[in-house]
Amino acid sequence: MSTISTHLRNFKEPTRDQLTQLFFALPSSVNGASSASGSALGAESAQPQREKAGAGEKSVGAAETELEKMEINAVLSLGVQGEEDSYAGKLYLFPPYLAFASLDRKSVRFTIPLCTIRRVERLNARAGIYALSLSLWHGMKIVVQLTSLRPTADLFCSLLRDALKVELQKGKMKAVKPFIKTCYSELLVANASAPENADEKDGGGASKHAANEDGGPSSPAADSMYLGGLGLKFKFPGDAKKLREASKTKLWTNYLRSHGRNLTLLRYPQCTRLIQVGLPNRLRGEMWETLSGSLYLRFENPGFYEQILVENAGRTNTSTEEIEKDLHRSLPEYSAYQSEEGIGALRRVLSAYSFKNPETGYCQAMNILAAAILIYMSEEQAFWLLEVICDRLLPGYYSPSMHGTLLDQRVFESLVQRCLPILHDHFQEVDVQMSVASLPWFLSLFINSMPMVFAFRIIDCFFCMGPKVLFQVG
Structure with a gap:
């Protein structure tokens, strides 16, 4: 209890910018804090490169520090008519990222690095409508209608233009293609498109690109293109047929083709439903890092x-x-x-x-x-x-004092007392602390408490919906 009290006394309420950063899973460098590469370790190794840098790089750095953040009311829709409903919300410019959240902050959201945007154009809409079309690197178009006053919309466009220029000068746009080759979703969408093209050429003939039983590509050369885990060699937990890997892969392929992928994933309501159904084994690792935001750090x-x-x-x-x-x-x-x-x-x-x-x-x-x-x-x-x-x-869960875990155990016990009073009274009667059972659940994200196949489904929802999932499952 003293550990919790000490940390509560030192607790500082997060600022509005910090809360927004957490919501969109933005790297800490966006809020002015140093990123991993800016740590002491990175600073030492980067010193020789800084000495070699010319005046051009200095001007880029100066321009980057002057970039402003801004948010504006907007309505989001996909470039294809009838593909998805339009959603009203707020568009946030956090150089070098562009983010959007619907008004309920649940239905739709995205976090897109500016370096993945290839073209921004003003649409010729009717009078009084200010709409932008954003073309992403893989050809998908996002239409954003700015619903604020004209001067505010002009200012937002000006700041967006300046931020895109800085990304171009830094050469970040050239880094996108090599990076996405490490993502399985690119291979998945490409392999799904190849049979369609082959069918058109062969007059409906059978495709040469057959999928194996877990929904992945059958070519060994294709396997080596993307980053993957030990499951590729030692097999993934569970039976692929019972888990319906092939049907899950097909559903996800259709979603990723129309709603972006990896760095440019748009999280529509269908995305959450698909995650609740379950992620395909080969796509799971990439989706975990996309949903959590670790993809941007990498x-x-x-x-x-x-x-x-x-x-x-x-x-x-x-x-x-x-x-x-x-x-x-x-x-x-x-x-x-x-x-x-x-x-x-x-x-x-x-x-x-x-x-x-x-x-x-x-x-x-x-x-x-x-x-x-x-x-x-x-x-x-x-x-x-x-x-x-x-x-x-899970801040404080794995610190020396474990104050985050201890605090959440008190919250969990309070929830059990309110929602399951009979169970809580039973623990009191036998004089057993509830944390004896629940602490390992929270620390290991239920991995040690049930078969791995079910635990990984919980972790899927954890990365999608946040830590509240641990309390709901517990």
């Missing part, structure tokens, strides 16, 4: 994970010693963690996180979390997702 900090491992090679401390003790206790029932390949990947991810966050270091239950994530994600993806979970989604 995009902004290329090579950081490898760099931190190289610079700390051979280094040992208390955290690394604790990690070594827990490695073989991490999902031992999964075949990958009975081999050196799986154990080595888990060791590197946990060590890299402890080196980057020495104050947090390593906490028990992190190994379970990282082991589960690595089934569906590469080491770099898992590293950034672990960063988001520990720092943003």
Whole structure:
């Protein structure tokens, strides 16, 4: 109790900008704080590059610091008529990101890096209507009708133009294509389009691009194009046929083709419904990092994970010693963690996180979390997702004092007392604290408390709807 009281006394109410940043899962660098690459480690390694930088780069940096944030009332619709309903809401400019949320903040939202926008044009609409058409890198068009007064709309367009110019000068637009090649959704949509083209040419003949039983492409060469987890080699948990992987993959392919993907995913109501139905195994890792926002951290900090491992090679401390003790206790029932390949990947991810966050270091239950994530994600993806979970989604859960977990246990006990009074009274009668049962649920996100197939469905909803899912399931 004293631990909770201490942290509550030091608690500061987040600002409006910080709440907006959390809602849209924006990297901390957007709010002026330094990103991972701006840490002490990144600063040291970047020093030689800064010395070589010319006056042109200095002018880009100066322009970036002058960029303003702005929000404006808007109505969002897709470029294809009749594809989706229009949604009223607010459009936010947080250089280098553009974000939108519907009025209820539930139905529709998106977070798009400005470097993925290839063209912005004013639509010739009737008098009094101020509409913009945004063409994204993969050809999708978003139509945004600005419903504020004309001077406000003009100011927003001016700020958007300046922010896009800075992204162009920084060369970020060239980094998009190499990055999206690491995303499975690109391969999924491309493979789905290929049979259609083949059918047109062959007069309806059979496609050569057959899908395997878990809904993924059958070509081994195709598998190597995108980042994936240990499940690609050691198989994913569950039976693909019972989980209806092929039908899920087909539904998601249709959605991603019309609503964007990875960096440009638009989260419409259908997206939430599809997540509740379940994510296909091969797409799960990418969707986790897209929904959580760790995808943007990976995009902004290329090579950081490898760099931190190289610079700390051979280094040992208390955290690394604790990690070594827990490695073989991490999902031992999964075949990958009975081999050196799986154990080595888990060791590197946990060590890299402890080196980057020495104050947090390593906490028990992190190994379970990282082991589960690595089934569906590469080491770099898992590293950034672990960063988001520990720092943003579940703050204080894996700190030395574990104040976040302890506080949530008090909240959970209060909810049980209100909603399930008979169960709460039973715990009181037998003199057992409810946290004895519920603490492992929250710390391991239910991974250790039920079959992995069901636990991963809970984690899907956790990344989509937030930490409230843990209380609802508990």
